[in-house]
Amino acid sequence: MNALPPFLNIHSHRKPSAKDEFVVRNAYLHYPNSSLSANYFLSFGIHPWFAESNSVNNSFILETLAAQQSCLAIGECGIDRINGPNPHTQIEAFNLQIDVANRLKKPMILHLVKSYSDILQHAHSIKVAWLVHGFRGNEQQANALIDKGARLSFGAAILQDEKLWALLAKMPLDRLYLETDVSNERIQTIYHSAASARNMSVDSLRKAIWTNFERDFNFSYGQ
Numbered sequence: 644m645n646a647l648p649p650f651l652n653i654h655s656h657r658k659p660s661a662k663d664e665f666v667v668r669n670a671y672l673h674y675p676n677s678s679l680s681a682n683y684f685l686s687f688g689i690h691p692w693f694a695e696s697n698s699v700n701n702s703f704i705l706e707t708l709a710a711q712q713s714c715l716a717i718g719e720c721g722i723d724r725i726n727g728p729n730p731h732t733q734i735e736a737f738n739l740q741i742d743v744a745n746r747l748k749k750p751m752i753l754h755l756v757k758s759y760s761d762i763l764q765h766a767h768s769i770k771v772a773w774l775v776h777g778f779r780g781n782e783q784q785a786n787a788l789i790d791k792g793a794r795l796s797f798g799a800a801i802l803q804d805e806k807l808w809a810l811l812a813k814m815p816l817d818r819l820y821l822e823t824d825v826s827n828e829r830i831q832t833i834y835h836s837a838a839s840a841r842n843m844s845v846d847s848l849r850k851a852i853w854t855n856f857e858r859d860f861n862f863s864y865g866q
């Protein structure tokens with residue numbers, strides 16, 4: 644693509660707020676009632692907070708929703724050791740979703756809280772690209788995840804947390820994503836901050852992240 648690609652917002656809970664923003668919106672198991680446009684796609688998943696014991700049933704619903712073209716990824720899903728049902732229930736739901744993702748060949752967007760070490764044990768069963776959203780760990784954790792194949796997505800926390808901002812600069816560019824998640828920050832603000840951390844132009848960062856996206860999500864315009 645010769646023209647500048649959009650600002651990719653890989654994980655958000657709202658629709659795009661500008662034409663040059665491309666959003667993958669987290670939709671849980673419900674289709675949003677706003678209509679989708681060329682820069683607006685979805686991810687479907689069972690959030691670990693809502694991983695109930697009927698997750699087998701939910702995984703059928705998930706598979707139907709996730710098979711649609713508008714769905715680019717499975718998630719957010721994962722393991723949360725602070726909130727939600729017991730780890731056993733969460734891991735059961737997570738494994739079902741790994742299965743769906745592998746079958747549909749769609750990447751996974753992971754919500755991990757105090758579970759970076761858990762995921763290292765599951766990584767081998769994930770056969771698609773997987774991305775840790777809202778990464779807020781330390782350098783050692785980041786490197787361990789990257790060694791196992793993870794992509795790391797940074798959000799609005801980099802605007803406040805200088806350590807995290809500095810860590811972002813050390814991450815391999817071909818594993819990097821940016822997101823707004825539930826924050827009210829504009830994705831453009833997060834790109835500006837990340838570009839200055841890496842001492843590169845915002846345009847080059849847009850291009851690099853978009854290249855990651857095309858590779859990991861097998862996405863190209865006009866698909």
Ligand SMILES: [Zn+2]
Pocket residue numbers: 654655656669719824825
């Ligand atoms: Zn989220």
